[in-house]
Amino acid sequence: MSPQEHEGGSAAGQHADAHKVSHTRGGGPGGAFNVVGKARRRVDGRAKVTGQTRFADDLVLPRMLYMKLLRSPHPHARIVKIDASRALAHPSVKCVLTGKDVPIPYGILPVSQDEHALCLDKVRHVGDPVAAVVATTEDEAEAALALVDVEYELLDTIADPEDALSKPEPRIHDYGDDGNVHKRVAFEFGDVEAGLAASDRVFEDVLFFEGNTHLPIEQHATLAAVDENGRVVVYSSTQTPHYLHRALVKALGLPGARIRVIATPNGGGFGGKSDPFNHEVAAAKAALVTGRPVKVSLNREEVFYCHRGRHPVLMRFRTGVSHEGKLQAMSLETLLDGGAYGSYGVASTFYTGALQTVTYQVPRYAFRGCRTFTNKPACGPKRGHGTVQPRFGQEVQLDKIAVALGKDPADLRLMQLAQAGDLTANYLKLGTIGLRECIEKVVEGSGWRDKWQKLPYGKGVGLACSSYLCGAGLPIYWNDMPHSGVQLRLDRMGGVTCFCGATEIGQGSDDVLANMVAEVLGIDPADVQLVTGQTDVTPIDLGSYSSRVTMMAGNAAIQAAERARDLIAGPAAKKLGIPRDRVAFQDRRVFDVEDPSKGLTFEEAIVVAEAEHGTLGTVGSYKPPQSPAKFKGGGVGPSPTYSYSAAVVEVEVDPATGWIHVEKIWIAHDIGRALNPVLARGQVEGSVYMGLGEALYEESAFRRLPQKLSRANVHKFPSMLEYKSPTTLDMPEVVTYIVEDPDAQGPFGAKEVGQGPLLPIMPAVANAVFDAVGVRVDRCPITPEDVLRALDDKAKGGAGRVGPAAFPAIGWPEPLKVPPPWEGGDGTAVNQKPRRSRPAAAGK
């Protein structure tokens, strides 16, 4: 088979099936694993620890200029006039851009095209950019910012969701549901009110999860230039080069083929580099205007203004249970503080209600969510995107239910786990579920049965579980194409080059690609040359978000490698004089599985294959299975499969001050199969670390000044000193259990590990604090102030609770009613209006 014959990829696997690796078998003789499951140094590790890795800010081109952005000092104002003449007169200033130079709006979601590279008519938060100054040095660009004169007309500040709901004017955007409400959504899967009425007990809880940010160590940076062929090339620390490419096409008004985006290795992303950013578009425009390379490197404060972090979410759970604690019906309402732009916010809103049904069996479920616009940097996707806040609420409420019913919280969960292969009330198709084993591991490892409700006052343990997607089932923009593609090139010197659009953000995506190719071809991962994240060179991968890369790029890589294996196996068999089905690949050799001494080196095998087929290359691609959810809005939540986690946290709390000390954490994660156990453990521990920060310290808090004196609304502390991310000294001992329950959808059975293990940490800490001192902090982060206030409340005869008192009236729309599968539903809404033609990229 020549490379041309399988062009297009869909003819795939016909004859590959005989050799196809499955999730239970590796690429070695007899299905043994060559590479998978072996703890290895990651392929990009050496460069990272020696400083060879070149991040965006390390890049330098001849005649490079520097760009700085002039940012709004006002939270909400109309731009009356911008006069750049003084800046342009500065001898080292080469160009000043304002909104009218790049007037086309863009945004990550087709339904939220509400951002401009530079504000056109309004500024919407402190830090919104209004002008870009490009000069020969960074210091001079910075100094010249003061020479751009901007006249503003101040508008009232919309500071939080309560403001947004009560003040429809002034509108932050002139699109959205109404006033300053961006989006309301409502679903009902079965008659939840009837389910609640029929329940033995109904628990109602209102909780709040404060916003927080990603805090990657690498600050965003972009270098844009016009290359020798007149194309704009944009090097950027982005998690989503393809989506950035699309935004640049729109905002610059250039054909896609005239723009190249190269994602540089990200020094951490966590979701914070998944949007197309104003500095990226502005740098590209400045390179076009000046004809010279233009670099912009954000400082830490500016990273806080990019934000796209965790939405602050107020939530109300109403949950009905039987006397035994079996869930009967659940109603969830969420109110999101979206900040000043759409970003991923519509998806975030859906995600706050998407995954309540995938851990425990929920027979009836209703979800209503509302996102508001406020004059603060935009919220978006952070590790666990939108599911973290309601997971906190759900797991804390389950703990309360267990305590109220006199049940062990571990048993309460174990008695009603979702089952492998289930179709949930909201039509999510589940894969394998290792949650039972996860719970059993942490319960046994922590000595839970001897500790829960048995430790002395001041000490306690808490348990929580979670689940997360292994890749979003749908792309950001509607299309029928693959979500990930891989090309392999094999050369007669023994080299294998793997091209893939996947982006290395520290999570190990390069290592996964090398792992997959090496496993199938029986070579060493270090032999695989990786070319990733370059839109003009690599096949599209949608980006490093939604824990999708291992699942999607991994499967694409396997398909491409299997095809390569097929190309090699035939000629090798002929050369060795053996039947083709006896050809094995291992240890850089291609040999007779029945007489391993008879064989070729991998290089020799390629030579015979190239002699027979001509130049060797293959492609592979991946598209997730179609979701059974057919109702409008059912596109957020479906995934090829789901990962599961369980954690036990042990704390000590000082009753006199409320001081919380986390003693130890046990966490188990169902990863399907650990492709590289070292990396898997690293992701679990990193998640625990980030989760602890969210649980105890981190807040994207804002400060208003006395409103008689000022309309200011500023981030309280946009710095790494005062935004409190934990240090190594704050990290407790962590015991990690990797649970492997291979999933047929995953590459060799693998599921995600990058996000899921973060989710149980915050509720487990809250539950442990309750076990220690008997008070509930129904908000996150859980601070000593709150613990002490709750203790005071309890001492005065109160409930011993701190948290929001009520959930405001939202004006919910009529919900889409989708009967669950066991009530005769087929995934469609019984009251769905005929779908309008798909909205075009709605401008504002």
Add this chain to the structure above:
Amino acid sequence: MMRVPPFKYVAPKTIAEAARALRDAGPEGMLLAGGTDLLPNMKRRQQTPKVVIGLSAVKDLRASLRGADGAVTLGAGLSLTDTARSPLVADAAYRALTTAASKVATPHIQAMGTLGGNLCLDTRCNYYDQNHEWRQAIDFCKKAPGPHGTAQREVTHGTCWVAPGSPRCWAVSSTDTAPALVALGAEVTLVSADGERRVPVLSLYKNDGMDYLAGKRRDEVLTAVHVPALVGWRSTYWKLRRRGSFDFPVLSVAAALRLGPGGVVEGARVTLGSVASCPLEVTTDALVGRPLTDEAIAAFADHAAKPARPLDNTDYHLSWRKRVVREYVVGALRELRGDPPGLLARSAARVLPVLA
């Protein structure tokens, strides 16, 4: 954060040269020791001296010795790391100082920052320790200068956003070593081109966020710290901060005690840090002359917490910070009494082993 603005750098070799350079530079001059406080402030444009007088080449600033009377002199140029490790203050009597020095910021900053620099540390405030653009967004404040040339206007007319009706600035004294040294009864030497003088550490400070270092004239160099011989004393330092490293104190308690036979308190000195614009010394008459019982400690702690006046300009809620003062005083005294460390002590008084 921006980059450091341009300045003229002067590098004297002796204390006398440094004092002359400081006098000659006038109000445009500032001293640079470790630079861990001044350089970030310059990057944020809170301070923009035209002349920076670097002290790293002045060897005499690192001279330390024990006098015939047992008193210890530590050069103000000693790094915080070297202060914490100095054999001259290894005795339990000086534990407040060595603990305080070892809890400043991070090990890296302790290696650069100096004892004298920490004593002169700028006061801190969440409205002040922000970059220029952020402060522009709140229209600046009383302590933080506005754009170039407007410093004077801001100084006289700006608002203190912490307490908008107040005539003064409420930035917080955030030095770790000052409360410790006050509790140890230490003094400092100040040298100017005109001569030198020796004053108690506490007299350096004034309860004013802007004029916090009123006891030191602008043309004086703080050259040495003198700690008296403290026979029979023991001391400790408790620091409140959210994390185990990095953070400035948002409350500290330095306590020194001499216990006589039968556990009777013969001498006591307690200083609070980071709850005002200067360290606050607490009168200890109620403790002296009686045993250090739980009741005595509790009564003293109630008294000690009274002058603390935390405001909403640091980490943590102000009412909680106020509340915790009492518990920190109790904890520090119990530690000095010999009680086993509890949960609070393990964070507040945690000292990491020094790596060689």
